[in-house]
Amino acid sequence: MASLIPCPHCGMRPKEEFTIKGSADVARPAPEAGTQDWLDYVYLRENPMGRLSEYWHHASGCRRWLVVSRDSVNHDIYSVQDAAQAKGGGA
Amino acid sequence: MRYSALSIFLNALSGNRHWQPAWREPAPKPHYDVVIVGGGGHGLATAYYLAKVFGVRNIAVLEKSYLGSGNIGRNTTIIRSNYLLEGNQPFYEFSLKLWEGLEQDFNFNAMVSQRGVLNLYHSDAQRDAYTRRGNAMLLSGADAELLDRDDVRRMLPFLDFTNARFPIRGGLLQRRGGTVRHDAVAWGYARGADALGVDIIQHCAVTGIRREGDRVTGVDTTRGTIGCGKLALSTAGHSSVTASLAGLRLPVESHVLQAFVSEGLKPFIDNVVTFGAGHFYVSQSDKGGLVFGGDIDGYNSYARRGNLATVEHVMEAGVAMIPGLSRIRALRSWGGIVDMTMDGSPIIDKTHLPNLYLNAGWNYGGFKATPAAGWCFAHLIARDAPHEVATAYRLDRFARGYLIDERGAGAQANLH
Numbered sequence: 001m002a003s004l005i006p007c008p009h010c011g012m013r014p015k016e017e018f019t020i021k022g023s024a025d026v027a028r029p030a031p032e033a034g035t036q037d038w039l040d041y042v043y044l045r046e047n048p049m050g051r052l053s054e055y056w057h058h059a060s061g062c063r064r065w066l067v068v069s070r071d072s073v074n075h076d077i078y079s080v081q082d083a084a085q086a087k088g089g090g091a
Numbered sequence: 092m093r094y095s096a097l098s099i100f101l102n103a104l105s106g107n108r109h110w111q112p113a114w115r116e117p118a119p120k121p122h123y124d125v126v127i128v129g130g131g132g133h134g135l136a137t138a139y140y141l142a143k144v145f146g147v148r149n150i151a152v153l154e155k156s157y158l159g160s161g162n163i164g165r166n167t168t169i170i171r172s173n174y175l176l177e178g179n180q181p182f183y184e185f186s187l188k189l190w191e192g193l194e195q196d197f198n199f200n201a202m203v204s205q206r207g208v209l210n211l212y213h214s215d216a217q218r219d220a221y222t223r224r225g226n227a228m229l230l231s232g233a234d235a236e237l238l239d240r241d242d243v244r245r246m247l248p249f250l251d252f253t254n255a256r257f258p259i260r261g262g263l264l265q266r267r268g269g270t271v272r273h274d275a276v277a278w279g280y281a282r283g284a285d286a287l288g289v290d291i292i293q294h295c296a297v298t299g300i301r302r303e304g305d306r307v308t309g310v311d312t313t314r315g316t317i318g319c320g321k322l323a324l325s326t327a328g329h330s331s332v333t334a335s336l337a338g339l340r341l342p343v344e345s346h347v348l349q350a351f352v353s354e355g356l357k358p359f360i361d362n363v364v365t366f367g368a369g370h371f372y373v374s375q376s377d378k379g380g381l382v383f384g385g386d387i388d389g390y391n392s393y394a395r396r397g398n399l400a401t402v403e404h405v406m407e408a409g410v411a412m413i414p415g416l417s418r419i420r421a422l423r424s425w426g427g428i429v430d431m432t433m434d435g436s437p438i439i440d441k442t443h444l445p446n447l448y449l450n451a452g453w454n455y456g457g458f459k460a461t462p463a464a465g466w467c468f469a470h471l472i473a474r475d476a477p478h479e480v481a482t483a484y485r486l487d488r489f490a491r492g493y494l495i496d497e498r499g500a501g502a503q504a505n506l507h
Contacts, residue, residue, distance in 0.1 A: 001388070048331075072392050
């Protein structure tokens, strides 16, 4: 894991300030969605070797949710976005 | 050649010039009845028991690097069968019984040392939970002893019994647990399997799985295409990667788990001691180094190195348990990639393809399971039915709601 994360609000910050929630590629299904959709969401993972996107919470900084795109092999950080902007919404 | 005191004596007389390599390095044949992907402890044990117990010949084990380069050479060498749940404990007790006879069975000194595994408890509630777990262990035919604080103090007088946060009240001891020389397990199984005709093919990475309809017909590798009657995946750490070659998504995340060894010390800790409340466990190797570790770093990773924050946390927990550790210097640290399943328990099962088999998801505990995982996976491959102690390790348990939540934590170790 990279030691410094470029938070879009706080600048370069140490990794220990963040909490990682998990993959940002899975979308919560509708409540009435079938068992397979919920199985996919709750249990199954792409677990890519290489590039992946995750929700990170900058718990000891701006307290914003971020979407961090990084590499699971060489630990490069490709991009860090505010989650609200990454979703295309306003915040 | 069979190893014995006589063979050592005779080879010494001839200047040790006539020892033979412990296994061959064959070129891959075009077709095998069973191809096992992954030459780690589990893959080699699977090949060994397939050949020895289930009478399957014409087996290949494909290893992308060299033998012992993965988690079989990166773990902290502990064996035990101190589980609670019915889906787990008989399996791990079967494994411990196999460990007890392993060296005679495969004629290799694996340095099996039943020095005892002690889990510390710190509260009345934890003592009650360990009492329950100890009773479950006894019911499965394993051994368990509940120790009070004075018992633990006699064994390990240097622990911090009056720690303000986690005062030690006692422990659950399994005397038959202990440690095993991990590399020797890989070598012993490799040598045993090779002697039974198994082709162990190193530096052979699988890049694709060939199918005709629903059936697997072979694998593409960096050393050419190899046909197979049955394909067995045993690539913990990278299970998602190999399973994805067959279009299979797993309930697995790959995480890095770190381990450490200190400088060599005089005999100090006779047992394996775990301080679960503080995320720390330790034993002392025969060379004198303290071998210790904690929890996973807590983020998806395929890099076999971890973060300094986890190093610091493990060291702090260690000093909280044994204040005397504060002046000991750490010699080395390393990381291994572990399959973290969503319920913290493994998978030994068939898949959506009728001749594709999966052994994955060993979380923190693949090493102690090596003999039983190999045996049960071989049973599944040879007979298309699960071994009686491994019936709960189904891939579809997540869809059916039959989780084995022994530890209550899988990939999300931060949920406590």
